[in-house]
Amino acid sequence: MKPFEQQTYYEILEVPVTAPVDDIRASYSRLMELYAPDSIAVYALVEPEQVDALRARLTEALEILTDAELRAEYDQELGLPARRMVEAVAAGGQPSPEAPPEAGTVAHAAEALANAAVEEGAASSATPPPEQPATTSSGPEDFRATFFRGFSFAYVSSSIQDTQFVGSAVSLPPVASAAPVPAEATSSTPAPSTASIPARPAASAPAPAASEPASSAQPPVADRAESAESAPSAPASAPASVSAEPAPTGTPASTPESVSAESARGTPASTPASVAAEPASSTLVSGTPSVSAEPARSTPSLTTASAAAEPTPTSTPVSAPASVSAELTSSTPVSATASAAAEPARSTPVSAASAPIAPAQEGPSAPPSSTATSAPIAPAQASPSTSSAPASGTVASAPASTAVTAVPARTEVPAAPMPRAVPPPLPSARAAAARASAEPSVPPQPPEQARPPARPAAGRQLGDAQVIAQDSAIATAEAALAQVAARVREPPPRPRTPDIPADAEFNGELLRRVREARGQSLQQVADRTRISKAHLENVEADRYSALPAQVYLRGILMNLARELGLDPLRVSRSYLALASEKSGKK
Amino acid sequence: MAPTASVPAVSGPPGLSRRPRPRRIIAVGGGKGGIGKSMVSANLGVALAQAGLNVLLVDADLGGANLHTCLGVGQPSATLSDFLRKNKAQLDEVIIPTGVPRLSLIAGAQDALDAANLKYAQKQKLLKTLMGASADYLILDLGAGTSFNTIDFFILADHGVLVVLPEPTSVENAYRFAKAAFFRRLQQVESQYGIEDIVESALTTREGSLRTLHDVLAQARRKDPASAERLERELASFRIRLVVNQARTDADLNVGAAVASAWKKFFGIEMDDLGAIRYDDEAWRSVRKRRPVLIERPDSPASTAIQRIAARLLALDGTTDPSSP
Numbered sequence: 042m043k044p045f046e047q048q049t050y051y052e053i054l055e056v057p058v059t060a061p062v063d064d065i066r067a068s069y070s071r072l073m074e075l076y077a078p079d080s081i082a083v084y085a086l087v088e089p090e091q092v093d094a095l096r097a098r099l100t101e102a103l104e105i106l107t108d109a110e111l112r113a114e115y116d117q118e119l120g121l122p123a124r125r126m127v128e129a130v131a132a133g134g135q136p137s138p139e140a141p142p143e144a145g146t147v148a149h150a151a152e153a154l155a156n157a158a159v160e161e162g163a164a165s166s167a168t169p170p171p172e173q174p175a176t177t178s179s180g181p182e183d184f185r186a187t188f189f190r191g192f193s194f195a196y197v198s199s200s201i202q203d204t205q206f207v208g209s210a211v212s213l214p215p216v217a218s219a220a221p222v223p224a225e226a227t228s229s230t231p232a233p234s235t236a237s238i239p240a241r242p243a244a245s246a247p248a249p250a251a252s253e254p255a256s257s258a259q260p261p262v263a264d265r266a267e268s269a270e271s272a273p274s275a276p277a278s279a280p281a282s283v284s285a286e287p288a289p290t291g292t293p294a295s296t297p298e299s300v301s302a303e304s305a306r307g308t309p310a311s312t313p314a315s316v317a318a319e320p321a322s323s324t325l326v327s328g329t330p331s332v333s334a335e336p337a338r339s340t341p342s343l344t345t346a347s348a349a350a351e352p353t354p355t356s357t358p359v360s361a362p363a364s365v366s367a368e369l370t371s372s373t374p375v376s377a378t379a380s381a382a383a384e385p386a387r388s389t390p391v392s393a394a395s396a397p398i399a400p401a402q403e404g405p406s407a408p409p410s411s412t413a414t415s416a417p418i419a420p421a422q423a424s425p426s427t428s429s430a431p432a433s434g435t436v437a438s439a440p441a442s443t444a445v446t447a448v449p450a451r452t453e454v455p456a457a458p459m460p461r462a463v464p465p466p467l468p469s470a471r472a473a474a475a476r477a478s479a480e481p482s483v484p485p486q487p488p489e490q491a492r493p494p495a496r497p498a499a500g501r502q503l504g505d506a507q508v509i510a511q512d513s514a515i516a517t518a519e520a521a522l523a524q525v526a527a528r529v530r531e532p533p534p535r536p537r538t539p540d541i542p543a544d545a546e547f548n549g550e551l552l553r554r555v556r557e558a559r560g561q562s563l564q565q566v567a568d569r570t571r572i573s574k575a576h577l578e579n580v581e582a583d584r585y586s587a588l589p590a591q592v593y594l595r596g597i598l599m600n601l602a603r604e605l606g607l608d609p610l611r612v613s614r615s616y617l618a619l620a621s622e623k624s625g626k627k
Numbered sequence: 628m629a630p631t632a633s634v635p636a637v638s639g640p641p642g643l644s645r646r647p648r649p650r651r652i653i654a655v656g657g658g659k660g661g662i663g664k665s666m667v668s669a670n671l672g673v674a675l676a677q678a679g680l681n682v683l684l685v686d687a688d689l690g691g692a693n694l695h696t697c698l699g700v701g702q703p704s705a706t707l708s709d710f711l712r713k714n715k716a717q718l719d720e721v722i723i724p725t726g727v728p729r730l731s732l733i734a735g736a737q738d739a740l741d742a743a744n745l746k747y748a749q750k751q752k753l754l755k756t757l758m759g760a761s762a763d764y765l766i767l768d769l770g771a772g773t774s775f776n777t778i779d780f781f782i783l784a785d786h787g788v789l790v791v792l793p794e795p796t797s798v799e800n801a802y803r804f805a806k807a808a809f810f811r812r813l814q815q816v817e818s819q820y821g822i823e824d825i826v827e828s829a830l831t832t833r834e835g836s837l838r839t840l841h842d843v844l845a846q847a848r849r850k851d852p853a854s855a856e857r858l859e860r861e862l863a864s865f866r867i868r869l870v871v872n873q874a875r876t877d878a879d880l881n882v883g884a885a886v887a888s889a890w891k892k893f894f895g896i897e898m899d900d901l902g903a904i905r906y907d908d909e910a911w912r913s914v915r916k917r918r919p920v921l922i923e924r925p926d927s928p929a930s931t932a933i934q935r936i937a938a939r940l941l942a943l944d945g946t947t948d949p950s951s952p
Contacts (some may be wrong), residue, residue, distance in 0.1 A: 081793060087893050
């Protein structure tokens with residue numbers, strides 16, 4: 042069961058993935074007729090805007106699927122020609138050690154994790170709000186974005202097509218991102234569910250690899266606890282998501298950003314996948330795809346980097362998250378990248394993991410200037426040809442056993458402006474962005490420092506990254522950590538209640554003031570408490586004689602107090618005392 | 628009348644299998660009035676009975692009972708209100724024959740002023756008793772509207788047959804009815820899944836964000852993915868079957884498929900299109916004659932359509948070879 046916004050183009054057109062163009066066109070016209078504004082079948086079913094959105098998406102699907110080239114690309118991103126992809130990837134020389142574990146459970150675990158950890162931020166990135174309007178952008182971005190969306194959801198739901206995708210994805214071991222398993226093994230974690238889900242990313246990776254050298258994308262970063270060398274092995278063109286083992290409370294952070302808001306969202310779902318809850322032993326992060334576009338052909342390429350850190354078994358409580366959200370100077374937020382969770386003491390692996398990526402990506406692409414590096418961890422992103430820059434990265438990490446702390450830093454990344462217009466950030470991206478920027482006070486240094494390492498191409502060394510990660514990222518992160526954590530723990534802000542002295546007597550006047558301070562009208566309170574408005578008025582006016590018998594009045598007062606966020610017992614006791622006193626005197 | 632077929636142990640949900648229970652319950656609803664619910668119920672009953680199954684028709688249109696008229700039974704000697712009014716009444720006492728072999732009827736309440744306003748306890752009693760009725764098929768002819776009395780019967784059924792006419796008023800009401808049914812279902816299982824608050828807000832927010840099942844499920848998933856999964860399966864297990872009545876044009880014949888498709892697209896829940904019944908003067912004439920069209924004019928388009936629908940229901944239930952007496 043998934044909303045049409047999350048369906049693949051094939052699903053939305055209700056055709057099999059093998060459908061010939063004629064069938065697709067036929068199906069399209071049938072559906073356009075069915076969802077015509079005057080169609081009886083959609084009358085009163087949903088809002089007209091939703092129907093319009095559906096029609097827009099249908100048209101978009103038709104455009105992509107009836108263009109042979111675009112369709113081939115889309116198929117590849119979906120992971121349809123699995124065989125071919127495997128070959129492509131293999132040819133691309135990407136060794137990847139390991140086969141993806143079963144996707145479904147992982148995805149669920151991931152989702153659970155994400156949900157639990159970050160109620161809003163992560164949740165919004167992991168589970169897109171269904172009402173998310175279909176992306177308004179056109180062309181490749183959208184198409185890519187939807188692909189991600191569709192894909193990530195494929196794990197969750199099981200339509201035939203999805204299964205197919207999953208199947209193909211799973212059959213792509215080569216692309217799998219490395220290592221969580223070994224890591225786990227060494228750390229002797231019993232947790233069964235590690236594993237990265239390479240599937241989705243893998244699926245899309247080959248696309249660029251095969252057809253477009255220029256745009257190569259995300260290397261899955263393998264996070265290996267002890268051995269830094271797993272990093273180099275990261276396939277250069279594998280897309281993105283890395284997974285290690287997030288601590289149970291960890292937030293896989295990902296930063297979605299405008300262009301690929303959905304893709305980002307998609308990622309977390311699969312990334313956290315490798316959730317093994319092992320507090321002490323490791324934290325991983327997720328990669329966020331960032332999109333760099335290839336202007337000429339408008340082929341999207343996805344780049345991502347993600348870094349994962351592995352806290353030492355000695356359990357340092359803090360894992361430092363750093364998040365950077367970079368904004369392109371052109372004010373186009375592009376995509377985001379990078380999350381890292383670093384363990385202060387020993388963040389080497391992290392940077393080790395991420396460092397190689399940067400070179401890998403940059404290799405093919407020319408302009409170093411357009412690379413934005415985000416995050417202390419220096420997951421880097423390169424834009425393939427002339428295009429875009431990655432933008433923001435969020436790092437979230439989970440401290441061993443607590444809430445999530447993310448210390449985002451904001452950075453300006455000098456980036457080559459996107460040649461293409463980038464749609465404004467989608468609403469859903471906002472939450473994540475908000476979280477990322479939750480700590481604006483954090484100085485932008487980490488990124489500053491991080492950037493240099495990323496820029497020079499292949500030679501980038503692990504050592505540097507390590508230093509960076511340790512010194513800057515963590516330091517700043519730590520500083521802000523407490524605040525953020527506190528904020529996370531804080532209950533949602535309640536309407537302000539005026540200060541009430543401890544010995545205050547709750548007469549009608551005070552109750553009225555409290556109510557007004559909370560901005561509630563009598564009618565609203567009456568509606569919510571189901572106390573009649575007349576009673577409420579009498580209570581507030583202290584018309585004791587007009588009030589019902591004490592036993593009823595107590596109930597009224599308790600409910601009212603509860604509604605106003607006051608202590609029901611105290612209010613009722615105080616008010617009843619006043620009432621009996623006054624009426625006694627009378 | 629044929630002896631009641633023994634009820635197979637496999638029927639019904641686990642836990643209920645030991646009690647006698649209708650093998651299948653079909654509820655015929657539709658939201659709007661005057662769309663042929665009673666006509667469909669009566670004729671479906673006839674079709675199933677003619678297929679060799681024991682069918683019990685229940686007129687659950689409490690305020691506007693007229694199923695007996697559709698069947699030409701005349702003023703029934705005993706009705707549902709007799710059953711409800713008496714403390715220790717047996718369902719058997721109010722079952723009356725219809726003249727069609729294997730088809731019997733429980734007529735709706737006739738005269739009682741408050742017949743339509745079933746008390747909660749009465750409703751529970753009726754639901755429980757009906758669940759215990761022994762027949763191959765129990766067909767509930769529901770009233771118009773989306774009152775809980777109606778919807779509770781609807782969601783109790785194995786087949787929720789939704790009758791729609793190919794016109795906006797009916798389609799609108801049908802959607803509303805279907806939504807109400809699913810939310811009512813949610814309400815019934817909410818405590819089981821710990822989603823009371825979500826359902827509550829879904830039901831109370833007028834323009835809020837939680838208006839579709841997708842929204843509710845997404846929220847539930849955020850809370851507890853595992854149980855949301857189960858909930859999703861549970862919701863999906865309740866299937867609504869569409870019957871388009873009074874189709875006048877060829878395009879009308881496809882309205883059922885279109886509605887099912889649109890519903891699935893936006894709500895993610897499958898509906899089955901059982902087929903359309905052509906607008907047929909014979910059907911109308913039969914009502915005038917107070918005879919089921921299937922008996923009066925077995926070859927008319929309406930009759931064949933209903934037979935096709937009955938066959939499809941039987942196929943869905945896997946009753947390809949009914950145990951005929």
